[in-house]
Amino acid sequence: MHRDHPRPILQPTYSFDWIIGSDEPGAAHRLAQETSWALLDRVRQGADATVVERVVGLAAGSGIDDIAELWSHQGAHSLAGLLWRLYLLRRVAASDPEGTADLFRRGASLAVTIDPAVAGAAEPVTPTSISELCETILRGVFAGDLAVALDRASSYCRILSLGAADLADDRDAHDDAHAAQLTTRSLRYSTLAQELHGGARRWRDGTLE
Secondary structure, X not given: OOOOOOOOOOOOHHHHHHHHOOOOOOHHHHHHHHHHHHHHHHXXXXXXXXXXXXXXXXXXXXXXXXXXXXXXXXXXXXXXXXXXXXXXXXXXXHHOHHHHHHHHHHXXXXXXXXXXXXXXXXXXXXXXXXXXXXXXXXXXXXXXOHHHHHHHHHHHHHHHHHHHHHHHHHHOOOOHHHHHHHHHHHHHHHHHHHHHHHXXXXXXXXXXX
């Protein structure tokens, strides 16, 4: 479903530092595209479970730091931008597993759509099951159907958006500042859901950059 993309030569960290700060127009954008497509192609073609686990594990450690600056500035119309969003979801869940699980439980109880079934979190929803869900979604990117993984992530974000909005309502009477933060978080998750859903559509129709 994806287009052919040139495979870049792997470069050391100092090369990334140089090109991020380069005055050459579009240099960082091109490198972000090349690294994301090369990573996806290499892991998929290898079909090695060990390699897949290593790539998924980047989200839980510092291994993604070299490319974080590149990918974090890419839009959701690109593979680099989508991969960054998926890694970000994994990092957020890892940094606050209890809070993320609480938001998911709240959102799932309010959902009137099939999003809980699409997201596919194991019951009962716990910090561990949420972490496992995020890893399963990432694993699906490299060892499954990318569009399905993006749709699952989109449903996951919609549920978290509902949960954050519900918690904001609870906090509103007691802590205005926290309620405002939660409302902002809800809007961000809603935006992520839309972006990931759009990415799944682009992957299917072959227009993902």
